[in-house]
Each structure stands twice: as C-alpha cells, then as structure tokens.
Amino acid sequence: MSTTAMKDEDPRPALSRQRVVQAAIQHADSAGLDGLTMRKVAEMLQAAPMSLYRHVSNRDDLIDAMIDVLFGEIALPLGSAHWKTAMRDRALSLRDLLARHRWAIGLMESRRRPGPANLRHHDAVIGKLRSAGFDVEMVAHAYSVLDGYIYGFALTRMSIPFDTTDEMAAMAQDMFEPWPANDYPNLAEFVTDHVMKPGYDYREEFEYGLDLILNGLEEALAG
Amino acid sequence: MSTTAMKDEDPRPALSRQRVVQAAIQHADSAGLDGLTMRKVAEMLQAAPMSLYRHVSNRDDLIDAMIDVLFGEIALPLGSAHWKTAMRDRALSLRDLLARHRWAIGLMESRRRPGPANLRHHDAVIGKLRSAGFDVEMVAHAYSVLDGYIYGFALTRMSIPFDTTDEMAAMAQDMFEPWPANDYPNLAEFVTDHVMKPGYDYREEFEYGLDLILNGLEEALAG
DNA sequence: ACCTGAACACCGTTCAAGT
DNA sequence: ACCTGAACACCGTTCAAGT
Numbered sequence: 001m002s003t004t005a006m007k008d009e010d011p012r013p014a015l016s017r018q019r020v021v022q023a024a025i026q027h028a029d030s031a032g033l034d035g036l037t038m039r040k041v042a043e044m045l046q047a048a049p050m051s052l053y054r055h056v057s058n059r060d061d062l063i064d065a066m067i068d069v070l071f072g073e074i075a076l077p078l079g080s081a082h083w084k085t086a087m088r089d090r091a092l093s094l095r096d097l098l099a100r101h102r103w104a105i106g107l108m109e110s111r112r113r114p115g116p117a118n119l120r121h122h123d124a125v126i127g128k129l130r131s132a133g134f135d136v137e138m139v140a141h142a143y144s145v146l147d148g149y150i151y152g153f154a155l156t157r158m159s160i161p162f163d164t165t166d167e168m169a170a171m172a173q174d175m176f177e178p179w180p181a182n183d184y185p186n187l188a189e190f191v192t193d194h195v196m197k198p199g200y201d202y203r204e205e206f207e208y209g210l211d212l213i214l215n216g217l218e219e220a221l222a223g
Numbered sequence: 224m225s226t227t228a229m230k231d232e233d234p235r236p237a238l239s240r241q242r243v244v245q246a247a248i249q250h251a252d253s254a255g256l257d258g259l260t261m262r263k264v265a266e267m268l269q270a271a272p273m274s275l276y277r278h279v280s281n282r283d284d285l286i287d288a289m290i291d292v293l294f295g296e297i298a299l300p301l302g303s304a305h306w307k308t309a310m311r312d313r314a315l316s317l318r319d320l321l322a323r324h325r326w327a328i329g330l331m332e333s334r335r336r337p338g339p340a341n342l343r344h345h346d347a348v349i350g351k352l353r354s355a356g357f358d359v360e361m362v363a364h365a366y367s368v369l370d371g372y373i374y375g376f377a378l379t380r381m382s383i384p385f386d387t388t389d390e391m392a393a394m395a396q397d398m399f400e401p402w403p404a405n406d407y408p409n410l411a412e413f414v415t416d417h418v419m420k421p422g423y424d425y426r427e428e429f430e431y432g433l434d435l436i437l438n439g440l441e442e443a444l445a446g
Numbered sequence: 447a448c449c450t451g452a453a454c455a456c457c458g459t460t461c462a463a464g465t
Numbered sequence: 466a467c468c469t470g471a472a473c474a475c476c477g478t479t480c481a482a483g484t
C-alpha cells in the first residue's frame with residue numbers, strides 16, 4: 001500500500017473553522033457548556049489542542065461561531081403568513097432548538113459580536129412585526145415578552161431529562177426526602193396531582209403561555 | 224501588646240458555613256459564576272482553600288446553599304392581597320433579586336436538592352393561587368408562564384450594563400461595525416428609534432409584559 | 447478538634463520549535 | 466505553510482500531615 005493510495009482514506013481530514021465549530025456544537029450537546037473544553041474538541045478531531053487556534057482565536061470566539069450556526073437553524077418569519085402564525089412558528093422552532101442545544105440558552109441573546117445569521121434573524125422578526133402594523137414601541141414590547149418567555153421557559157421548565165412518570169416520581173421523592181412531610185402542603189399537592197400525572201408534556205404547557213401572550217399582543221395592537 | 228489583648232481584633236474570625244456562603248454570594252455578584260472559585264472565596268476569608276471544605280462538601284453544595292439564601296430574600300405572597308397584586312409584587316421582587324445576582328438566573332430553578340427557603344417560596348406561591356380559585360392545572364399554567372417570563376426577561380433583557388444613552392450607542396455601533404451598513408434595515412431602524420432613545424428603562428418594559436400575562440391569566444380564570 | 451500544604455488531574459493559552 | 470510539544474498560570478479536590 002503506497003502512501004498515495006491512503007490519501008482518500010485519511011482518517012484526519014484537514015481542520016477548518018467549520019469542522020471545529022461543528023465538533024464543538026456536537027460535544028456541547030452531550031457534555032454541556034462546562035464540558036466544552038478546547039482539549040476535548042481537539043481530541044474529537046484527532047488534533048492537538050493548539051491546532052484549534054489556527055481556526056478560532058480563542059474559546060469565546062468559538063462560542064460566538066457556534067451560536068451563529070444555531071441562529072441559522074431557526075425558522076425565519078418570512079412569506080405572507082399572518083404575524084401571529086409567523087411568530088408562533090418561530091417560537092416553536094426556537095423552543096425546539098433550545099431543547100436540542102440546552103447549553104446555548106444563556107448565550108443566544110448575550111453576544112457582543114453577533115454574527116450575520118443572528119442579525120438576519122432579528123431583522124426578519126422585526127420586519128415581520130413592522131409590516132403587520134406594529135409601531136417601534138410595540139415591536140419592543142412584543143419582542144421583549146415573546147423572547148423573555150421563550151428563553152425563560154426553556155431555562156426553567158425544560159430541564160427535566162426524564163421521559164417516564166416513574167423517573168419523575170423518583171426525582172420528586174429525592175427532592176422532598178430531606179424535609180418534614182407536611183411542611184409544604186401546597187407544593188406536595190401540586191406535585192402529586194399535576195407533575196406526576198401521566199401525559200405531562202412541556203410542549204402543551206409551552207403553547208398555553210405562548211398563545212396567552214400572542215392573544216394579549218393582538219388585543220394591544222387592535223386597541 | 225500581649226496575645227490576649229489581640230483576641231478582640233482578630234482579623235480572622237472563625238469560619239462558618241454561613242460566612243462561607245455569604246462571601247461566595249458577594250464574590251459571585253462581582254466576579255460572576257465563572258469567577259466563583261473555591262480559591263478566591265478562601266482568599267476573601269483569609270483562609271486556605273481547603274479550609275472551606277470543613278463547611279461545604281464541594282462547590283455544588285456551596286452553590287445550593289447560595290441559592291437558598293437568595294430564595295429567602297424574595298417577597299412571599301402572603302397576607303390577604305388579591306392574587307394579581309401578590310403575584311405582581313412577587314415578580315418585581317424576583318426580578319430585582321435576579322438583577323442583583325445575575326449569576327443565579329440559570330441556577331434558581333434547576334436545583335436537584337432544593338433548600339427549605341426554596342420549597343417554602345414555591346409552597347407559598349402555589350397556596351396563594353389555589354386559594355384564589357386556581358385549580359391545579361391553572362396553577363401549572365400560571366406558574367409556567369410567569370416564571371418563564373420573569374427568568375427569561377432577566378436572562379435576555381437585563382444584560383446591558385450601561386446606564387447612559389451614549390454607552391448604549393457605542394455598544395450598538397460596535398455590534399454593527401463589522402457588517403455592511405444596509406443589510407439589516409429593520410434592525411437598524413429599531414436600534415436607532417427605540418433602544419438608543421433616552422429614557423429607555425427595562426423596568427417599564429418588564430412591567431408591560433408582566434401585566435399582559437397577569438391580565439391573560441385573569442381572563443382565563445374568569446372564562 | 448480544627449486547619450492546611452503538597453500533590454493530582456484537569457483547564458485556556460503563549461511561545462518557541464518542529465515538519 | 467501548517468501544525469504542535471512544552472510550559473505557565475490557573476482550576477476542584479484528595480490525602481496526609483500539621484497545630
């Protein structure tokens with residue numbers, strides 16, 4: 001086997017900014033933001049830690065790039081749909097993105113160097129609202145309450161990694177165990193009657209609040 | 224100067240769990256969660272890093288304790304006030320807490336070992352809603368949309384550390400600088416006409432969304 | 447009894463050296 | 466031109482030793 005014959009099967013294709021960023025996203029998805037280390041990403045790519053620095057200037061720059069890739073994945077509110085439909089679809093798309101990439105929740109709206117996909121996304125949302133009759137002040141209200149809710153719901157209500165009611169019950173048990181049984185009667189009732197009931201689905205819960213907010217905005221726009 | 228005479232002025236009072244936790248909160252307030260290291264907290268207390276481990280079992284245990292102190296600072300919805308007033312006051316109190324302790328935003332609702340102040344707080348909120356006529360399902364809806372909004376607003380809209388319009392303008396300038404001037408016309412208009420206008424106040428913006436949500440819940444409760 | 451120094455297995459990143 | 470090993474200044478935490 002000559003060295004030229006092996007070229008096609010090289011297990012180490014050349015590094016590129018895109019490959020580094022993709023590997024980093026994949027690793028953050030499974031290991032979280034704390035687990036995202038330059039050394040681990042390099043290991044995934046079978047490269048030395050220092051090799052990454054040819055393609056990203058440092059860990060922050062890598063994170064900036066990762067976030068802009070995610071912004072590119074959110075459904076844009078384009079086309080002729082009603083603003084409510086467009087905002088609803090965009091909210092569900094963003095919620096799903098944040099569920100797939102939990103590490104990104106606190107990073108999406110705090111970039112000091114927003115990338116082109118980030119700017120393009122926000123430009124499209126604002127454009128959709130403006131052309132639907134929202135004035136600048138109402139755009140600010142709508143954006144603030146919608147994104148507040150979407151990111152906050154992702155942060156506070158989607159953290160439970162359990163699929164079954166049994167696992168849910170076990171977790172609730174662990175949380176209460178250290179404390180006297182009847183100190184928190186309202187909380188106990190709530191957990192028993194609601195959270196641990198089969199069929200609890202965060203998607204339905206998310207849409208309840210989303211529609212409440214969209215209806216409130218519609219009333220404000222008309223009034 | 225005898226050694227006994229110096230006792231009263233000992234610059235290193237005995238360590239305690241409470242002192243460790245208080246120092247850690249103070250340090251996180253100024254240095255953020257990344258800056259919160261066992262070694263820095265020890266330094267603040269003029270102790271060796273390892274001395275902290277007599278009072279907290281590890282960094283996670285320290286954070287659990289810090290969060291429960293914060294829960295103890297939120298105004299509880301007790302007394303005979305209307306549920307809407309009580310929830311509004313509680314939301315403003317929580318928002319102010321999260322503004323003072325930004326490092327805590329992602330930690331408050333993800334504790335696997337909630338402390339007594341945490342449980343007590345949630346018990347009081349649920350109790351207030353239940354006694355106002357919310358059934359268990361409506362409590363879930365209300366809690367989900369309110370806390371989603373409160374934490375999400377804190378996460379996405381309160382991150383700007385600037386007090387003056389000039390600083391705001393400079394930041395916006397930096398963010399757009401790398402990109403072609405007219406690629407994002409809707410965003411440009413929004414930033415010019417709204418964000419950079421004097422008198423922009425996140426407190427007013429927060430209350431707009433909060434009242435929209437509270438009114439929506441009131442309608443759902445009546446309907 | 448209470449505290450802590452030395453050590454270990456990690457980090458991000460600089461700098462100088464390899465191919 | 467492109468890549469990387471050694472080194473530095475940090476981490477949290479274990480373990481054995483100090484007072």
